[in-house]
Amino acid sequence: MSQGPQESFFAPVRGSLAAIVTLSLIGAASSVVPFIAIVELARTLLPAIDGGPVDAGRVWTIVIVAVVALFVSAASAFGAGAVGHFADGRLQLSLRQRIVRHLQRLPLGWFDQRSSGTVRKLVESDVTSLHQLVAHTIQDLLTAIAVPVIGLVYLFGTGGRFSSFRRSQQVAACGQPPFTRTDAGNGTKRTVPPYPTDRGWWEFSPGTWSFSAS
CATH class of the missing domain: 1.20.1560.10 (ABC transporter type 1, transmembrane domain)
Structure with a gap:
């Protein structure tokens, strides 16, 4: 054939x-x-x-x-x-x-x-x-x-x-709009989004960064 x-x-x-x-x-x-x-x-x-x-x-x-x-x-x-x-x-x-x-x-x-x-x-x-x-x-x-x-x-x-x-x-979370925090030291407003990781969330609180375990 x-x-x-x-x-x-x-x-x-x-x-x-x-x-x-x-x-x-x-x-x-x-x-x-x-x-x-x-x-x-x-x-x-x-x-x-x-x-x-x-x-x-x-x-x-x-x-x-x-x-x-x-x-x-x-x-x-x-x-x-x-x-x-x-x-x-x-x-x-x-x-x-x-x-x-x-x-x-x-x-x-x-x-x-x-x-x-x-x-x-x-x-x-x-x-x-x-x-x-x-x-x-x-x-x-x-x-x-x-x-x-x-x-x-x-x-x-x-x-x-x-x-x-x-x-x-x-x-x-990365697609959400960032939120505004006010620095307690000088009153300056900062716009910082939450940053997710495998173990929790990094967030900016007045004057410092904080980590929240999930």
């Missing part, structure tokens, strides 16, 4: 497309790691505020992982882009060769009824328009989907079922 046009369209670059998908996912996942590392680093250093001990080994491990993830993310993004552009070149060459072979089998009357611009559009412009799809869109689309998904998985994985509720509280 002969293979249909749609099935064989990306056949010359099928392996390259798989490599683009793999590298794009690796790059997306590793690009989130430094942000997760910042959160984990803050958790590790948090006991130092109360004079508690800090696990220096864990701190260095988090820093090293974050730095390695940055290099992996950059290398994966570069690799996916390079593979995508090489695949685009091979696909365009293959399509042009197939179109030219097909044009060679057409009767001369077909060319008499069409201008040279129409033929040039078939061989050149229409094929060139595939560049954005192969070289850029696949990588950009996968990155745009994978990064927020990985971030949400981390939030729900670390915060449990109350993670979304806590985050929604913080987002809602």
